[in-house]
Amino acid sequence: MRNNIKIERARHNLTQADLAEKIGVSRQSINAIEKGKYVPSTVLALKMARLFKMSVEDLFTLEIDD
Amino acid sequence: MSIMKTNYLLPHRYKIIGWVLLILGVISGLVFFNQDFESDMLKMDVFAIYNGEDIFNKDGGFFKIIENNSILDEITALSIIFGGLIVGFTKEKVEDEFIFKLRNDSLVWAIIVNYIILIFTIIFIYEFTFFNVLVYNMFTPLLFFIFRFNFLKYRS
Numbered sequence: 001m002r003n004n005i006k007i008e009r010a011r012h013n014l015t016q017a018d019l020a021e022k023i024g025v026s027r028q029s030i031n032a033i034e035k036g037k038y039v040p041s042t043v044l045a046l047k048m049a050r051l052f053k054m055s056v057e058d059l060f061t062l063e064i065d066d
Numbered sequence: 067m068s069i070m071k072t073n074y075l076l077p078h079r080y081k082i083i084g085w086v087l088l089i090l091g092v093i094s095g096l097v098f099f100n101q102d103f104e105s106d107m108l109k110m111d112v113f114a115i116y117n118g119e120d121i122f123n124k125d126g127g128f129f130k131i132i133e134n135n136s137i138l139d140e141i142t143a144l145s146i147i148f149g150g151l152i153v154g155f156t157k158e159k160v161e162d163e164f165i166f167k168l169r170n171d172s173l174v175w176a177i178i179v180n181y182i183i184l185i186f187t188i189i190f191i192y193e194f195t196f197f198n199v200l201v202y203n204m205f206t207p208l209l210f211f212i213f214r215f216n217f218l219k220y221r222s
Contacts, residue, residue: 020160028222029164037222038164 003060006034008052023047076156084152088212091145095205098142103201105138112137143204150208154215168218176211 009019016034020027025044032038040048049056098105112135119126158165183206187199 024160025162026158026160026165028219029162032164032222038167041163044163 001039001060001062001066002036003033005030005048005059008054008059009034012052019048019051022051074155075161076152078157078159080152081156084149084154084156086149087145088149088153091142091147091149094138094142095146098139103139105136107136107138108141109134109136111135112140146205147208150205150212154208154212158219164222165219168222169215172211172215172218175214176207179210180207 005019009016014022016030017027020030023044024047029038029040029044033040045056045060049059052059111131111133114130114132116128117123117126117130117132154169180203183199184203187196187203191199
């Protein structure tokens with residue numbers, strides 16, 4: 001699964017720590033999600049999408065091998 | 067809907083106590099190891115539910131008082147275990163699903179690594195050294211768990 005979190009974060013001028021604080025998770029989680037090491041839960045994905053005012057499908061996309 | 071419920075964890079503020087106990091215990095344990103697990107410190111009479119018999123002790127059995135026993139080894143082992151449990155099972159500053167997953171994965175790895183060490187020991191280590199390894203094996207699951215969890219957390 002790919003995600004555009006890093007891009008959206010840059011667009012909204014947020015650091016990993018800022019984004020983590022806004023959605024109530026650890027900075028480590030944001031880092032792991034951005035690097036593709038961790039797939040967030042549906043709740044967390046929805047929270048991020050809501051913060052960036054976009055749909056989950058625009059923030060996260062499936063890859064061929066998923 | 068809350069992101070993660072981890073109700074078996076202690077509050078974050080206890081973590082420092084855990085680190086102090088764990089570090090003191092490990093230092094004491096390393097010193098103790100260099101003295102072949104013998105010490106003259108803190109000698110007192112202790113109560114034993116069961117005391118084994120050997121060539122030095124003919125008075126084994128249930129519910130015995132053991133006289134003049136150094137309790138440094140007991141304190142050292144308990145300090146490592148309590149310290150390790152507190153460090154491993156207190157909340158992080160921010161608890162979330164990723165931290166929860168790191169903790170669970172680290173626990174699984176700790177059990178697997180511990181038994182790999184034990185299997186290796188059973189096959190390749192003999193006589194008294196075998197029992198020395200078992201002494202370390204009492205602590206390796208907790209220590210490996212703490213090490214791996216913190217390593218992955220700080221690398222993230």
